[in-house]
Amino acid sequence: MDIIIIEWLLLILMAIGAIVAIEVRDLLSSVIAAGIVGFSLTVVYLMLQAPDIAITQAVVETITLVMLVAVIAKTTRKGTPTPWASVAVISSLAFLLVLLFTFEFGMFALPEFGSMISRDVSEYYISHGVADTGAINLVAAVILDYRAYDTLGEAIVLFASALGVAAVLRSKVKKGGEE
Amino acid sequence: MKKGMSLIVRTISRLIVAPIFLLGVYIVLHGHLTPGGGFPGGVILGSSIVLLIIAYGYDVATKKISYNFTRILDAFGALFFICVALAGLAIGYLFTNYWKIWTLTFEEPAEWLSAGTIVVSNIAIGIKVLGAIAAMFFALVVVTRLEEME
Numbered sequence: 346m347d348i349i350i351i352e353w354l355l356l357i358l359m360a361i362g363a364i365v366a367i368e369v370r371d372l373l374s375s376v377i378a379a380g381i382v383g384f385s386l387t388v389v390y391l392m393l394q395a396p397d398i399a400i401t402q403a404v405v406e407t408i409t410l411v412m413l414v415a416v417i418a419k420t421t422r423k424g425t426p427t428p429w430a431s432v433a434v435i436s437s438l439a440f441l442l443v444l445l446f447t448f449e450f451g452m453f454a455l456p457e458f459g460s461m462i463s464r465d466v467s468e469y470y471i472s473h474g475v476a477d478t479g480a481i482n483l484v485a486a487v488i489l490d491y492r493a494y495d496t497l498g499e500a501i502v503l504f505a506s507a508l509g510v511a512a513v514l515r516s517k518v519k520k521g522g523e524e
Numbered sequence: 525m526k527k528g529m530s531l532i533v534r535t536i537s538r539l540i541v542a543p544i545f546l547l548g549v550y551i552v553l554h555g556h557l558t559p560g561g562g563f564p565g566g567v568i569l570g571s572s573i574v575l576l577i578i579a580y581g582y583d584v585a586t587k588k589i590s591y592n593f594t595r596i597l598d599a600f601g602a603l604f605f606i607c608v609a610l611a612g613l614a615i616g617y618l619f620t621n622y623w624k625i626w627t628l629t630f631e632e633p634a635e636w637l638s639a640g641t642i643v644v645s646n647i648a649i650g651i652k653v654l655g656a657i658a659a660m661f662f663a664l665v666v667v668t669r670l671e672e673m674e
Contacts (some may be wrong), residue, residue, distance in 0.1 A: 355558055357668040378568070382577070396559035397559045397560060397561065397564075399559075400551070400559055400560050400564045401563055403568070404564050404567040404568055406569055407571065408567055408570065408571050408574065408657060410579070410662065411571070411576075412660070412664070415578070415661075415664065415665075416664065419664075419668045427527060432535040469582075469605065478556075478640065478642060479556075479640055479642075480556035480557070480642050481556065481557050482555065482556050482557055482558060482559065482561075484559070484561070485555050485556040485561050485642055486642065488561070489555075489556075489561075489562075489641070489642045489645045489646065490641075490642060493609060493623065494609075496605075496645075497605065497606065497609065497651070499563070500601075500605055500649060500652055501602070501658045503652070503653060504598065504599075504602050504652070504656065506656070506660070507595075507598055507655075507659050507660050509594070510659075510660045510663050510664070511659065511663055514663045514664070514666070516665045
């Protein structure tokens, strides 16, 4: 089967999963439908030959799903009914149409899918990567050597999120830690 | 989540937690050779601890690894990564693989210790992510546990 067809099927599956995740009333079903989007994205990354990102996506999706299910198990499964639901649907559809219309023009300005704009940088990484860093996995060479400063930002984001959870739950955790 | 889950889940978890942890360590240590690296490996390490908490409950899991220890790991990993980067300042480089500039040579490219600071950075990020994931889940579990007690 043509690989493009599989990718289209996956994209359609992701769109359906996203719509179901928004529309369904039961929060547990909603979280599972959101998981469909994430795991389909894993396969798409794998097909685009990015195994590093695919591993990360699969693992992060799993852990997010587990955390959300744990939260739902401890709180409630009932979603709140949306007021002005029909207005929301109509306005978002209108927004989508405007967006698609503008994208139609924007797509012409973009280079063809898969073609390299920054050819010099990519070729430098490919030809000098192993000699410069000694890492065979070029992704690791880029994220931890050429672009290590960006990785520091990523680490700080995660640190801040852990800090945020700790700060929000602080008073109760403090009481629990002393028992 | 206080008492843990059924016998089936606990038995399977007991068998599978160690292999998951080992896989995480492998992915962290071989990030410069195979797909993966510090972040996905760290999340796998963290998920093994999350599995432990879910299957066995807070009381058993906290004997293996405590909430405070995960927070220390989180902060330690972040500081470790910054220290690796700042250590390059000693010879005039920031966030660069200064191993080669320092020793003027690498080992063979496919060898494990071939990538200089990339290996060390991967380990630091792995520790950091492990701590962050486990600490977040611990914080959630501690709160629900306290609410049950009230």
